[in-house]
Amino acid sequence: MTKPTIVLVHGAWADGSSWNAVATELQKQGFTVFTPPNLLHGLANDAASVASFVAQRTTGPVVLVGHSYGGAVITGAGTQGGDVRALVYVDAFIPDEGETVFSILGGSGSALDVPDPTAVLDLIGYPGAPEGDAEAYLKPATVHESFAQDLPEADRLLIIASQRPITLGANTAAAGEGAWKTLPSWAVVGTEDRVIPPATQRSMAERAGATITEVAGSHVSMVSHPAETIAAILAAVEAVGE
Template identity: 75%
Template sequence: MPQPTIVLVHGAWADASSWNAVASALRGLDFAVLTPPNPLRGLPYDAAYISSFLAQRTSGPVVLVGHSYGGFVITNAATGGGDVRALVYVDAFIPDEGESVFQILGGSGSALAVPDPSTVFDVAGYPGAPQGDAEAFLKPETVHHSFAQDLPEADRWLIAEGQRPITLSANAASSGAPAWRTLPSWVVVGTEDRVIPPDTQRRMAERAGATITEVAGSHVSMISHPKVTLDAIVAAAATIA
């Protein structure tokens, strides 16, 4: 069987560049790698987009990888297109059917689940938004202290300045039937993650029956400790190669 294609799906407040270190390392191991844009417009649209991307841009087996909100997307996209054989979640949501981002983070101790959201987010309208919807940006202080606190200051500023916002509706949307019920899963848990607390990540990972690796990293451990994510992806690929 040919070596699987690795498809890396970024999360909120990020873009494909968040995978640069991992993608370069995978390419060095002769994997085909794709890092599609995650629209961050809403879960049904985002999942449909990634499913369509998989159907049109891959051939042969796929390892589908998601970071943060990207975990919601791959959970819903994996069975809709392409030949996905394994899932890898990195500092990510691993939702069950009916769960939303807001529901999972509520009461978790997340730095984003605060009584006054305006202390961590800047909210702005966007053209064509449904009634009541808006985009959420992380405040620079949130990036520095809660999102990417283990990166050099210059890199944290680049994230704050270039972040892609996510819609509020995407965070409120309920997940569909999870692909992890039928596909093997690997999970990287950042033990210093302040966005999705490690206990919350572990609970979701155990529920999914995933193979779990932990790393002393922030919510963007694939940037600060890329080898841990690389090893999880290679392990997943080895089961289907």
């Protein structure tokens, strides 16, 4: 049977390069790997974009992997296009229908759950924005202290310089019906995650019936500890059959 294609979906403040360590190893093992752009401008459209990519750029079975906000995106995209057989969540949101990123973080102890978002985010307008919307960038201190605190300083500085913003609207958009209700799922929980606290990750993963792996990593554990993410993806591959 043909090996499944692995599609890695990045989260906010990132791009496909956030998957480099994972993608390189999977390619060495003979997998076709894609890291498509996540538009970060609205949950429904972002999910539709990833689903369209999967439908048009893959053939055969697919394992769909999402980091952070990318988890919310694959939750919507998983049943919209292509032959997706499994979902893997890495330090990720696994929303149920009607939930939003901000509602999930509310009361969680997240570094982003603060009364004044401008304490941790820089907000700027963008062309064509709906009234009241803006793009959010992480403040440097947020990257250093809460987003990627287990990476070397040089890597954190690169994240600050190259981060792709996410709109506030993407974080307040309600999720649709979750693909995890019909597809098997795996979850890698970073126990040192300060963006999506581990208890919140575990709660969502348990609700989804996911097979859970824990790693002593930050919100970007697939960068600092890629082996655990690779192992979870390979477990999903084995479960759906090569």
